[in-house]
Amino acid sequence: MVMDLKRLLSFAIAAIMLLLCSCSENIDNSEKEYKKDIFAMDTYMTLKLYGENGKKAATLSQDEIMRLEKLFSVTDEQSDIAKINNSSGNGAVVSDDTIKVATKALDIASDTDGALDISIYPVLKEWGFTTENYKVPDSTSLSALLQNVDYKNISINQKENKITVPNGYMLDFGSVAKGYTSDRICEIIRENGVSSALVNLGGNVQAVGKKNDGSLWKVAIEHPKDKSDTICKLSIDNKAVVTSGNYERFFEAEDGKKYWHIIDPKTGFPADNGLISASVIGSSGLECDALSTALFVMGTNRAIEFCSKHTDIDAVLIDKEMNIYITDGLRESITVSSGYNFTFIDRLK
Amino acid sequence: MNVYLKKLAVPLCITMVIAGCIIWIILQNLYKNKGSIAEVRVSGETIMRLDLSENTRIKLNGEEGIDIIIVVENGGIYVEHSDCPDKICEKKGRITDTGDSIVCLPAHTVIEVIKK
Ligand SMILES: [Zn+2]
Numbered sequence: 001m002v003m004d005l006k007r008l009l010s011f012a013i014a015a016i017m018l019l020l021c022s023c024s025e026n027i028d029n030s031e032k033e034y035k036k037d038i039f040a041m042d043t044y045m046t047l048k049l050y051g052e053n054g055k056k057a058a059t060l061s062q063d064e065i066m067r068l069e070k071l072f073s074v075t076d077e078q079s080d081i082a083k084i085n086n087s088s089g090n091g092a093v094v095s096d097d098t099i100k101v102a103t104k105a106l107d108i109a110s111d112t113d114g115a116l117d118i119s120i121y122p123v124l125k126e127w128g129f130t131t132e133n134y135k136v137p138d139s140t141s142l143s144a145l146l147q148n149v150d151y152k153n154i155s156i157n158q159k160e161n162k163i164t165v166p167n168g169y170m171l172d173f174g175s176v177a178k179g180y181t182s183d184r185i186c187e188i189i190r191e192n193g194v195s196s197a198l199v200n201l202g203g204n205v206q207a208v209g210k211k212n213d214g215s216l217w218k219v220a221i222e223h224p225k226d227k228s229d230t231i232c233k234l235s236i237d238n239k240a241v242v243t244s245g246n247y248e249r250f251f252e253a254e255d256g257k258k259y260w261h262i263i264d265p266k267t268g269f270p271a272d273n274g275l276i277s278a279s280v281i282g283s284s285g286l287e288c289d290a291l292s293t294a295l296f297v298m299g300t301n302r303a304i305e306f307c308s309k310h311t312d313i314d315a316v317l318i319d320k321e322m323n324i325y326i327t328d329g330l331r332e333s334i335t336v337s338s339g340y341n342f343t344f345i346d347r348l349k
Numbered sequence: 350m351n352v353y354l355k356k357l358a359v360p361l362c363i364t365m366v367i368a369g370c371i372i373w374i375i376l377q378n379l380y381k382n383k384g385s386i387a388e389v390r391v392s393g394e395t396i397m398r399l400d401l402s403e404n405t406r407i408k409l410n411g412e413e414g415i416d417i418i419i420v421v422e423n424g425g426i427y428v429e430h431s432d433c434p435d436k437i438c439e440k441k442g443r444i445t446d447t448g449d450s451i452v453c454l455p456a457h458t459v460i461e462v463i464k465k
Contacts, residue, residue: 037393039412039457132434 033212034058040065041072041177043202049189050196050212057192061185061199068181071095072173074121074130081171084163091157091164099161101173101180102154104286109151112294112306117151117265121170127270129261134251136259142268149265179242179289182206186285203248206240206285216333221316224277231324232316232336234281242288244296245277246270264297273299277318281330287313300325304345311347385445385462387426389419392457401426401445401462411456419460426460428453 034054038045045065047058071094073079083092105118121130122145128134137145148168155164165171173180178201189197189208197208198217207217216235223229224245234241246260250270253259264271278295280288291313295303300319307315307327314329324342326334336342385401391411399405405421406429417438418430427443431453438453450461 037390037459039392039454042454044452044454044459 036062038062038065040069041181041201043178045199045201047185047200048198049194051194053192053194054197057189057194057197060188060192064184064188065181068097068177068184071097072101072177074170074172074174081173084165085170087164089164089167091155091162093160093162096161097180097184098163099156099158101176101286102156102163102171103158104180105173105176105290106151106154106156108287108290108294112291112298114151114265115294115297115302116175116290117149118171118173118176119149119151119154119165119169120263120265121172121174122148122168123263123265123268124172124174124261125170127259127261127263128251129249134253134259136253136255137268146265146268149268151265175293176286176290178202178204179240179284179286182240182285182289204240204242204285204289207236207238210237221277221279224318230337231277231318231340232326232334232342234316234330235333235335236281239281239283240285240288241279241281242285242292243277243279244292246296247276262293262296271297271299273297274301274319275299275303275317276320277316278303279316280313281315282313291315307345308347315345385424386464387421388461388463390459390461399426409458411453411458413455413457415453415456415458417453417456417458426462427451428460431456 032051032054034049036047036058038047047061049058070076070078071080074081074085076082080092080094080098083094102118105116109116109118123142124130126137126141126145153166153169154171157164182199182201182204183206185199186206186208195209196212199206205219210216216237219234219236219241220230221232221234221243223231224247244262246262248261250258250260260270262271263269264273275296278292280292280295282288295306295315295317298306300317303315303317304325311329314327316330317325322340324336324340325345326342327345328347331344387399387401388395389397389399389409396409399421401421401424403421404423406418408416408418411417415432417428420427420429425443425445428438428441428451431438433453433455435455438451441451444451444462447462447464450459452459
């Protein structure tokens with residue numbers, strides 16, 4: 001009898017403890033998360049860090065973003081890019097960061113047969129994408145401007161840290177700056193002993209480690225035409241996910257057509273080769289950033305061909321008919337929302 | 350002594366469990382109602398927290414001299430007007446769920462629904 005009583009009492013106490021615990025768990029869910037908003041590089045950035053040194057790492061990251069923005073800005077006359085562009089063909093000595101980014105951008109340019117070209121700026125400017133005074137340029141001025149676009153004429157002198165472009169050329173790092181910046185921030189975060197963080201630089205997402213509860217980060221790829229709709233979710237750790245799409249920045253001209261900001265360096269017109277969204281998943285933010293632009297420009301067939309040869313990166317491609325192509329490396333980590341057609345791109349390992 | 354305890358034991362346990370349940374439900378509800386708060390940040394600085402259960406209309410000064418009029422209505426929040434050129438914040442419409450946010454890039458302003 002006494003045993004029964006004791007058992008009953010201890011059961012009741014245990015039940016109450018359990019209830020109270022589940023309560024406090026709900027209320028006290030702040031496991032040292034530190035969040036920071038940053039407005040830079042014409043975009044909205046968020047940093048989410050966990051652990052003791054979160055705040056310190058976030059502050060250092062912000063300093064780094066500001067430093068890199070100053071180096072890579074096209075409009076700031078003190079920037080490395082402006083120095084190169086204003087050197088009348090004589091070249092300029094620039095920082096190590098600029099050399100690194102330009103070198104990688106040229107590698108990818110030649111790898112993608114010029115689908116990525118960091119000398120496209122004069123054309124982008126003519127379309128008004130840099131000032132938001134949009135217009136459709138006439139074909140004569142476009143072909144004249146395209147004379148000053150060709151990544152093959154950009155030369156990098158690694159010994160002297162010097163970059164030279166022909167007179168009339170203009171470089172910009174719009175397609176690579178955010179990727180490099182997120183790589184640098186993730187480095188800083190790791191160096192400061194933070195083992196769990198998520199960096200989002202205006203859609204360029206990069207993860208340090210896993211979530212603080214040990215699970216993988218979930219990154220959504222949005223519907224290109226309806227941001228509230230998710231196409232698929234990726235489970236990642238220590239990876240970058242970068243998407244290029246024609247819905248990010250576009251204008252509707254008087255002819256009723258939509259024109260977007262990713263220019264095909266071969267035509268000078270917005271790239272219109274079948275894809276409406278190209279996401280690249282890999283360990284380097286810079287590479288993902290550059291390749292997402294390049295794959296978008298290449299269009300469906302060339303992008304699929306490129307992906308089937310490059311097993312070091314993964315990609316999710318969406319064409320105009322809403323067919324989704326996914327590289328086989330994502331088989332285990334992707335969840336496609338119901339109602340969407342998708343096929344895997346199989347590759348030899 | 351033992352007899353009294355034995356008689357009391359069952360009702361006591363039941364009462365304790367019920368009391369626990371009631372406390373739990375109350376706390377859960379408190380927590381839920383307090384969940385609807387919007388944080389308004391300009392250039393990363395939190396300038397105000399708005400309880401979404403209290404309808405209000407507020408004008409705030411974003412960066413670059415951009416004024417934004419925000420409205421709290423029936424548990425949601427939206428940008429009624431912004432002086433920004435792109436109006437992306439106005440087009441975003443009303444948000445209600447934790448984690449949702451409205452961003453006005455030119456004004457360096459973020460409105461985010463948070464817990465607490
Ligand atoms: Zn706005």
